[in-house]
Ligand SMILES: [Zn+2]
């Protein structure tokens with residue numbers, strides 16, 4: 001049963017049940033539009049009350065990777081509303097531990113790690129993790145086997161031939177799952193309507209190398225804090241072009257620290273503090289920062305406001321590389337941050353401006369060609385498209401049928417599907433209200449939550465159909 005993540009981008013939660021026991025895969029948030037319409041709501045989560053019938057029988061939360069739309073709800077509902085152990089790869093486990101620590105509940109939570117490619121058992125569920133490439137370290141797919149058959153939950157992925165921070169996606173392991181007979185593929189649909197070329201982090205690294213070598217002033221790379229490969233590429237480009245480089249932004253530094261502990265990143269090319277750049281010639285400086293979505297408190301906005309003495313002053317001759325997609329709804333917020341920088345003569349390179357034909361950002365999600373490769377190796381009887389709007393889910397369903405699936409039902413949050421050798425059928429529906437979260441106040445009281453949050457929580461209450 002998808003609890004969240006269908007019909008929207010974000011808030012990925014999926015429940016798998018067998019013989020009365022359940023495993024939850026991922027517990028993420030959805031972001032409101034960054035346009036002021038959400039009335040103090042910083043994020044949305046599915047109302048955990050909607051799961052009250054099964055909550056005592058959820059034996060594990062298993063996490064695919066450390067993105068907000070997969071782990072962002074954990075500290076709001078674990079370990080008090082949902083008490084089961086949390087399983088994750090070491091990189092994701094570190095990110096989850098940090099947020100539980102900030103919430104003051106780390107001592108009560110039970111976090112267990114599994115290696116990328118590792119297998120473990122939760123009651124009747126035999127789970128094997130499979131290495132994937134995505135825009136964060138240690139992303140995995142989960143092959144979940146029960147006596148009723150095997151489901152492959154891909155999580156977010158692409159087929160990057162040169163991901164820089166790991167080996168490529170483990171196609172052999174996916175093929176082995178297919179060889180053993182796969183009942184259903186539950187698969188990322190983010191780019192299912194797009195005919196994209198297969199792209200690689202190595203292309204972005206090569207673009208960075210050219211830009212860092214050719215620009216007269218300071219070069220700033222703005223990316224997501226979880227995108228460790230981008231930070232590594234920026235460090236590589238800096239050291240080749242004789243620049244000193246520092247990281248700024250809380251999440252970027254925290255994830256880089258974890259990546260260094262796990263041997264994914266080597267920080268010897270990096271300065272300890274951005275303030276150590278001060279006094280250098282502008283041609284000798286580079287910076288990696290957060291704030292790709294126009295967030296007011298992120299490092300890019302602090303660079304624009306010039307109110308942080310630790311950060312270099314940017315002006316004519318300096319370059320900012322916006323190395324991320326802008327999430328629809330955030331365009332105006334991003335422009336608000338960039339406008340004063342452009343006015344001071346800073347050149348801003350956005351996604352559409354490739355460097356000599358090479359991209360400065362590549363998507364972390366498979367386009368149609370890569371999805372087709374996944375389907376052809378996994379050879380599932382059924383495909384359940386997840387992680388997308390209706391447009392993405394429908395495009396993915398038709399691709400799945402073209403690739404040989406017997407059925408590819410487009411579900412919705414709360415729709416319960418029974419999958420077995422006998423077939424796939426819809427057996428019920430649970431109403432899943434969405435609730436608003438505020439950074440300052442935690443879960444907002446429903447009666448007073450404003451704007452979109454209030455509208456979404458005024459949906460009818462819980463009706464259990466199963
Ligand atoms: Zn995602």
Ligand SMILES: [Zn+2]
Pocket residue numbers: 065067134156364
């Ligand atoms: Zn992701």
